[in-house]
Every structure is written in structure tokens, then in C-alpha cells.
Amino acid sequence: MTKYRAKRVFLCPQCNHGHPKREGKCCGSDPKTWIKFDSQGEYNRYWELRQLEKAGEIFGLELQPEYPITVRNLVGDSETVGKYIADFTYYDHTRTIVEDFKGMDTPLSKFKRKLVKAIYGIDVLVTGNGRRVR
Ligand SMILES: [Zn+2]
Numbered sequence: 001m002t003k004y005r006a007k008r009v010f011l012c013p014q015c016n017h018g019h020p021k022r023e024g025k026c027c028g029s030d031p032k033t034w035i036k037f038d039s040q041g042e043y044n045r046y047w048e049l050r051q052l053e054k055a056g057e058i059f060g061l062e063l064q065p066e067y068p069i070t071v072r073n074l075v076g077d078s079e080t081v082g083k084y085i086a087d088f089t090y091y092d093h094t095r096t097i098v099e100d101f102k103g104m105d106t107p108l109s110k111f112k113r114k115l116v117k118a119i120y121g122i123d124v125l126v127t128g129n130g131r132r133v134r
Contacts, residue, residue: 006039006103011046018043035063041128042087042101049088058090058097065089065098067122069115084112086124101128 010019012034015027022031037043052058067084088099098116102109105126113124 006041009037009040009043010034011037011043039101039103041103045101045127046088049090053090058092061088061090063088067116067120069112069119084116097125098122099125099127102126103129 007020010022010031011017012019012026012029014029014033017026019026019031019034022034022036024031026034037046046063049058049061053061065086065088067086068080069082069084070078070080072078086098087101088097090097090099100109100113113126116122116124
């Protein structure tokens with residue numbers, strides 16, 4: 001099985017500069033604080049969302065929201081077996097949107113979205129080339 005690999009981008013949150021690696025010089029900030037984006041497309045989408053936020057069309061933009069995947073067994077004990085991490089969450093003026101930017105969608109991502117829908121009732125919005133798979 002081949003794994004889809006996109007070029008990562010690291011963003012310095014202090015001065016908003018993008019870096020191809022989590023190293024090098026920036027404004028003096030610690031590279032450990034840089035935010036990782038899995039692809040250039042996801043990074044670009046982040047800037048689009050920042051613009052929308054600036055324009056007042058969305059608000060409360062947050063990165064990489066996490067949703068624990070917890071299951072309960074037949075005797076009622078729960079166990080957290082993993083977590084789903086989306087790329088963005090924000091509010092438009094009517095609801096909370098959880099968005100995943102996908103260069104390419106995968107069966108695992110699709111399955112995780114189904115779990116998030118079942119547990120949290122969240123219909124994840126998929127953007128990017130990875131078209132939404134129902
Ligand atoms: Zn910087």
C-alpha cells in the first residue's frame with residue numbers, strides 16, 4: 001500500500017511566516033510552537049478561513065479540534081480507543097462547522113467521520129480535492 005504524502009508547511013504563529021520544515025530562523029520563536037499543516041492546500045485553506053474570519057463571515061476559528069472515540073462494551077464499560085482530529089472548527093452565523101481538508105480522502109478517514117457522526121452528531125465538512133464520501 002502506498003501512502004499519500006503531501007508537503008508539510010509549518011506556520012510560525014508569532015509572525016505568520018510559513019516554513020517548509022520545523023527548523024531554521026524566524027522571528028526568534030521556538031520552532032516547537034509552530035503549527036503543522038499536512039499540505040500546502042490545508043495551509044492555503046487556513047488563510048482563506050482567516051480572511052473569512054476577518055471579514056466577519058465566520059468566527060471562533062480553531063485548529064485541529066480533537067474528538068475522542070469512546071465505545072462502551074456489552075457490560076457497560078467505556079473505553080477510549082482513539083481520537084478523530086479534524087483540521088478546523090469555526091462558527092458561521094448559524095452553527096458550528098467541523099472541517100477536514102483532504103488532498104485525498106481515505107477509507108480510514110471516512111470511517112472516522114462515521115464514528116464522529118455516530119458519537120457526536122457532527123457531519124464533518126470535507127474540503128479540498130478529497131471529495132466528500134458519504
Ligand atoms: Zn516567526
